[in-house]
Amino acid sequence: MAAPPNLIAAVDEARQWDRLMRMAQLGAIPGDGVNRPCLSPLDREARRLLIGWARELGLTVATDGLANLFLRHEGTDPDAAPVLTGSHMDSQPNGGRFDGIWGVLAGLEAVQAIREAGIATRRPIEVVAWTNEEGGRFAPGCMGSMAWSGFRPADSWDSVTDAAGTTFRAALEEHLAAEADLPRRPFGTPRPHAYVEAHIEQGPRLEAGGLDIGIVTGIQGSRWFTVEIHGRTDHAGTTPLGQRKDAVQDMLRAIAALNALTHDPADVLRFTVGRVEVFPNASNTVANLARFSIDLRHPDKDVLLKRGDAIPGVIQAALRGCTATVTETFHALPVTFRPEVPDAVERAAAAQGLKSLRMPSGAFHDAQFLVPLCPSGMIFVPCRDGVSHHPSEYSSPEQLARGTRVLAAALVELAGA
Amino acid sequence: MAAPPNLIAAVDEARQWDRLMRMAQLGAIPGDGVNRPCLSPLDREARRLLIGWARELGLTVATDGLANLFLRHEGTDPDAAPVLTGSHMDSQPNGGRFDGIWGVLAGLEAVQAIREAGIATRRPIEVVAWTNEEGGRFAPGCMGSMAWSGFRPADSWDSVTDAAGTTFRAALEEHLAAEADLPRRPFGTPRPHAYVEAHIEQGPRLEAGGLDIGIVTGIQGSRWFTVEIHGRTDHAGTTPLGQRKDAVQDMLRAIAALNALTHDPADVLRFTVGRVEVFPNASNTVANLARFSIDLRHPDKDVLLKRGDAIPGVIQAALRGCTATVTETFHALPVTFRPEVPDAVERAAAAQGLKSLRMPSGAFHDAQFLVPLCPSGMIFVPCRDGVSHHPSEYSSPEQLARGTRVLAAALVELAGA
Incomplete structure (x- = not known):
């Protein structure tokens, strides 16, 4: 027309x-x-x-x-x-x-x-x-x-x-x-x-x-999550690495595991960690809290549900000394x-x-x-x-x-x- | 006495x-x-x-x-x-x-x-x-x-x-x-x-x-460094992962490589990333800047010098799409x-x-x-x-x-x- x-x-x-x-x-x-x-x-x-x-x-x-x-x-x-x-x-x-x-x-x-x-x-x-x-x-x-x-x-x-x-x-x-x-x-x-x-x-x-x-x-579809990794502050000079609960290091392990979970050879899936906050955020103190965002997107509902639902378990399995809370803040198929x-x-x-x-x-x-x-x-x-x-x-x-x-x-x- | x-x-x-x-x-x-x-x-x-x-x-x-x-x-x-x-x-x-x-x-x-x-x-x-x-x-x-x-x-x-x-x-x-x-x-x-x-x-x-x-x-001895990883902002929903210069992901690669560089089975060496800042730090935007601190300590001068001097090269080799600047801010043998x-x-x-x-x-x-x-x-x-x-x-x-x-x-x- x-x-x-x-x-x-x-x-x-x-x-x-x-x-x-x-x-x-x-x-x-x-x-x-x-x-x-x-x-x-x-x-x-x-x-x-x-x-x-x-x-x-x-x-x-x-x-x-x-x-x-x-x-x-x-x-x-x-x-x-x-x-x-x-x-x-x-x-x-x-x-x-x-x-x-x-x-x-x-x-x-x-x-x-x-x-x-x-x-x-x-x-x-x-x-x-x-x-x-x-x-x-x-x-x-x-x-x-x-x-x-x-x-x-x-x-x-x-x-x-x-x-x-x-x-x-x-x-x-x-x-x-x-x-x-x-x-x-x-x-x-x-x-x-x-x-x-x-x-x-x-x-x-x-x-x-x-x-x-x-x-x-x-x-x-999009799913957003906020992840908090809880560890313990320690002095960077005195505490052996084997005795630490380092929130930054466990955040790294978690994100590496999420990279594996969301790997897509076709490069259709979108996985982004765009926001990272660390506390107390001092160069000579082991961090006791690391918070990061997950933005996961895919055009296929089944992929989005399956990979998104796996996120909390994958994070828990990746941690060495810390604990994690995973909160889903947005979910649109x-x-x-x-x-x-x-x-x-x-x-x-x-x-x-x-x-x-x-x-x-x-x-x-x-x-x-x-x-x-x-x-x-x-x-x-x-x-x-x-x-x-x-x-x-x-x-x-x-x-x-x-x-x-x-x-x-x-x-x-x-x-x- | x-x-x-x-x-x-x-x-x-x-x-x-x-x-x-x-x-x-x-x-x-x-x-x-x-x-x-x-x-x-x-x-x-x-x-x-x-x-x-x-x-x-x-x-x-x-x-x-x-x-x-x-x-x-x-x-x-x-x-x-x-x-x-x-x-x-x-x-x-x-x-x-x-x-x-x-x-x-x-x-x-x-x-x-x-x-x-x-x-x-x-x-x-x-x-x-x-x-x-x-x-x-x-x-x-x-x-x-x-x-x-x-x-x-x-x-x-x-x-x-x-x-x-x-x-x-x-x-x-x-x-x-x-x-x-x-x-x-x-x-x-x-x-x-x-x-x-x-x-x-x-x-x-x-x-x-x-x-x-x-x-x-x-x-x-202690050596402190500040590392800045420079990438490019992109929309988390639209940009394929293969086309990104994601400062958070390259920061992860850099820290993983530093973990390998500083690995010490005797657990005497101290390596800490205690400070992390990401920009623009929005959950649906790929980060174009990630800044982190390195706190490296060892009682043996030779170990401290050798591992510390290797840091910039190890970071550069670990990056996929971003560039990095490494600045030493403290150096005490x-x-x-x-x-x-x-x-x-x-x-x-x-x-x-x-x-x-x-x-x-x-x-x-x-x-x-x-x-x-x-x-x-x-x-x-x-x-x-x-x-x-x-x-x-x-x-x-x-x-x-x-x-x-x-x-x-x-x-x-x-x-x-």
Whole structure:
């Protein structure tokens, strides 16, 4: 289905870029980066800016008990299930200007283009900003979409603390009080007809292939664990190695054993230890505590379950003198998108003469929690060198505008005449 | 040689304990610990307390260009080379109440007992508090004794910074300005006739053997290194393991190779990685920097030199995708004390009916930098469970008083009649 030409023309590359750059000022860090933690004053400022733009367009604004934010463009049938699009506005601590926020602003730009092109859709279109997708301030990520979809109860993370000791519940209550002027919806309502999320790829494939659009077919599963190795402090000069309970050395043994457990000659499995903390962390004292993170991902549910379930036992068996606790902090099985949304995205890209590729997502996204509720999918655009979660993260105004044009056309098709 | 009985009786167990407990209030932390960083306001407060006690006794006070502090008891021959005793007043960040400070207060108590017993010695006796033995705020440790003995130039550490970014030079200048009322001596003067340092053992041997006194025969050598592994940040979900430059994984390879290099079936060599820092330290981001410390010790100079010199090459060979920089931050060869001081300590312990053991020191101490200048030695007392560098560090009032009685008798013998 070819999109109306006036819709494509109405997507304004410069306007979208300008909004992105204005958002990037809220939490700007050196090297063109952004640090905008969820539920922070900066997050509230960004949301107020977005709400202002939405109200100028005539959209209505609502939130919910987890501060997910909804901007509604009305359909000719207000009772029809809406088409939902969006992403998130929080960033990694040392993050970039596009991850998440572009998906929200692309939704806004697409809706604005639809309105300016004078296109009436039967279904409403809603733009959503999910709370805490990154998990940078409060772990894990995707809390907003997990609670909204019913994947986890909304009070699951009440006692999770940030680095300053603030609980998620306290930060959320403060945030909701500051947005008490917004109407608050029950979770999961209105149930969407379809969900489309636009996002930078966060990988090198589209750029390497000279492609414009990634048609996301599914998202690999992720399991996160926090491991604590408990040993005993000893003086580095006096205690024989044979008498030590050295948390650093047992951490090494544990990670080496996990490397063996997760070894994959096909290099499809992703196993990452990205976070390590040692205490008391003094050069002349044997460590009595080593804490590290495990990020395990695989597109095959069976592999993810089998290898992930083996982690605690493998760690215990690897230890020499210490003890370990293993806590799973995130568990999302792989999802495959039903064909409706990927097909609509593919038709839109083809009609606009763009080069596209069907591909899975290595990163997790809020979209995976919408899968049980409605046909879902994602649109990827290339990002430079595949880099994300870093200030140097970059997609060009042209690349982003192409993605938004595809999004706009897909939304019009999904929302119907 | 038996000490005069009135000298032994004059060593006041309760007075020494009371002074230790008053010092322990300056920087007290939970669990009976102490955090008193060198050249801090707390350090100055502790030094003023010590100076007050010394002046009450009639001792004269001086400092030097590195803020080493000297309390002088005059001899019948004021021009004779003095006998020097002491230790340090700074603590580890999560330290105890006895490490260092007891050696200083034992010197004060011994001098007070000598004066109260009416014993005149030919040589002066000086009590010293060396600056920054621990290296807890500014690394490495032993700066005061290294500069005073000429082992390193006094400006060697000017640009070393603490965690807050303050340079050692700035902290030193501020400190010296606050002690401008004290006379300032040139380094290395007056050259001592002998040096005796009292210290808790920081190991389990004396307690396990039911012994009172350790007669320290020498100090093993220490080399410290800081290693930085430089890789590249990547998204944990999208980047195949084969394409990563993962600083955590290459750090593991480097430490595993170092474990092999330093393997010692006799368990005499000490190899410790006590400090580990990873950046950006996010669970879903491959680390681009891993920094770790190496603490290598051995009583045999040849082993220490050979294994230590091999470290950079072994690390380089172990890396898969990253690069490494290796910086040596401390290098002190093993020392063996000449017999004069250990023999005097042994005679004093035997004359008092105390059970003693000749033993090397696993920890380094300021004493090792005095070895080139004069006959030197140390007196160890047991500490509970061998624990030090921790709030639970403990020696009893009785154990400490026994050590001070041995120190007093040894000082009288070394200072001569």
